[in-house]
Amino acid sequence: MKFVIQRVTESRVKVAGEVIGEIGKGYMVLIGVADEDTEAIADKMVRKLIGLRIFEDSEGKTNLSLEQVGGSLLLISQFTLYANCKKGNRPSFTQAGSPALGEALYEYIIRKCKEEVPVVEKGSFGAEMQVELVNDGPFTIVLDSDEL
Known part of the structure; x- marks a missing residue:
């Protein structure tokens, strides 16, 4: 399992031009399942x-x-986190x-x-989505269950 965590000041996800999920300060998380x-x-x-x-305290730490x-x-399913690009140019x-x-695991x-x-x-599993965010920092962390 992989999580790509982005610390954001705001983020939203749209399907067919309609906002279906939106947050202010927090984490926008892309979730990949194996x-x-x-x-x-x-x-x-x-x-x-x-x-x-990973948020700063009064001393900037x-x-x-x-x-x-x-x-x-804001949790968004993204199977493309498991893209393998070793052979050729098409993942x-x-x-x-x-x-x-x-x-099932996304809903869990x-x-x-x-x-x-x-x-x-949340986003909409399997839908074509447009994700907008303002990455605060920028601060992005990749969590991989193989490393926990």
């Missing part, structure tokens, strides 16, 4: 995501969590999880995050 991923792996990833201390700054989450996505598993992650974070917005 076939070997499980709810137990998702639990570890969510704990790490919510526990990150990245020392504050999402909860401490009253931040929100292969065979390492991405099946759509059924991807959607949303439910788990809602248990901890008051404002959790």
